[in-house]
Amino acid sequence: MNTYEFIVGGILPYLAVLTFVVGMAYRFKVWFKTPQPARMTLFPAPQGSTAKAVLAEALFFPSLFKGDKLLWCASWVFHATLVLVFVGHVRVFTGLADSIMLAVGMTKATIDKVSVTSGVAAGVILLASAILLLARRLAFARVREISGVGDFVALLLLLGILVTGDLLRFGPHFDLAQTREWAWSLLSFSPVVPHNPTFLVHAFLALLLVAYIPFSKVLHFGGIFFSQSALRR
Numbered sequence: 306m307n308t309y310e311f312i313v314g315g316i317l318p319y320l321a322v323l324t325f326v327v328g329m330a331y332r333f334k335v336w337f338k339t340p341q342p343a344r345m346t347l348f349p350a351p352q353g354s355t356a357k358a359v360l361a362e363a364l365f366f367p368s369l370f371k372g373d374k375l376l377w378c379a380s381w382v383f384h385a386t387l388v389l390v391f392v393g394h395v396r397v398f399t400g401l402a403d404s405i406m407l408a409v410g411m412t413k414a415t416i417d418k419v420s421v422t423s424g425v426a427a428g429v430i431l432l433a434s435a436i437l438l439l440a441r442r443l444a445f446a447r448v449r450e451i452s453g454v455g456d457f458v459a460l461l462l463l464l465g466i467l468v469t470g471d472l473l474r475f476g477p478h479f480d481l482a483q484t485r486e487w488a489w490s491l492l493s494f495s496p497v498v499p500h501n502p503t504f505l506v507h508a509f510l511a512l513l514l515v516a517y518i519p520f521s522k523v524l525h526f527g528g529i530f531f532s533q534s535a536l537r538r
């Protein structure tokens with residue numbers, strides 16, 4: 306293992322997770338301690354059950370739907386596909402998804418087919434919707450005005466992760482067993498790092514994103530659960 310591989314695969318994972326945990330703890334502390342003198346809401350105050358309304362907001366973005374249908378469409382597809390990719394990565398890392406699918410009676414061949422179809426679709430859809438979201442920030446003066454550096458950093462980081470993820474998916478075959486070996490070796494503090502350069506860039510950017518989340522707008526999902534309409538009913 307050379308120095309670059311050791312830093313990306315043997316040091317950065319620990320630093321990224323530590324930064325994420327400490328950063329999130331700090332965020333929670335600030336959220337819990339922030340005084341809430343008046344009843345303000347991030348989105349129209351829900352009628353009826355708050356829990357149901359907050360859950361609906363988190364899952365289907367109804368307020369955004371009312372405000373901007375095109376943005377809602379790109380944004381919902383983007384987030385839903387991210388969830389699909391997350392599930393796919395549980396398979397990349399653990400093989401747990403395989404065990405569950407085998408247990409419910411699927412064959413290995415079917416599992417591979419489902420993985421290829423959903424992985425390919427997710428990779429393409431996610432990249433297309435991230436490009437659309439970036440183009441929107443650049444193309445419309447009204448949106449450009451309210452976009453900060455952080456918005457672009459998050460989107461560019463994500464684009465880098467998506468492009469390298471798609472290269473792993475569509476390029477020369479990358480053996481997922483190496484990712485699993487790497488993940489487990491990190492738990493025993495004796496990292497075995499894959500040598501594939503595309504994998505290393507993908508992991509590097511993904512780990513930067515993990516460390517960046519608590520300090521960036523990527524954390525907007527947390528705000529929904531701390532908005533006053535959620536807390537004060």
Ligand code: HEM
Nearest residue numbers: 390393397424428431466467470471473474484508511512
């Ligand atoms: C350290 C963390 C990560 C590792 C080790 C990792 C590893 C991988 C690997 C090995 C593949 C190829 C899968 C295959 O060919 O079957 C892949 C694909 C992909 N990754 Fe990651 N990944 C990480 C984080 C992320 C994150 C945070 C995102 C998005 C925000 C992401 C998005 C993608 C996409 C879009 C693909 C292509 C579609 C797919 O195969 O699901 N990855 N990743």
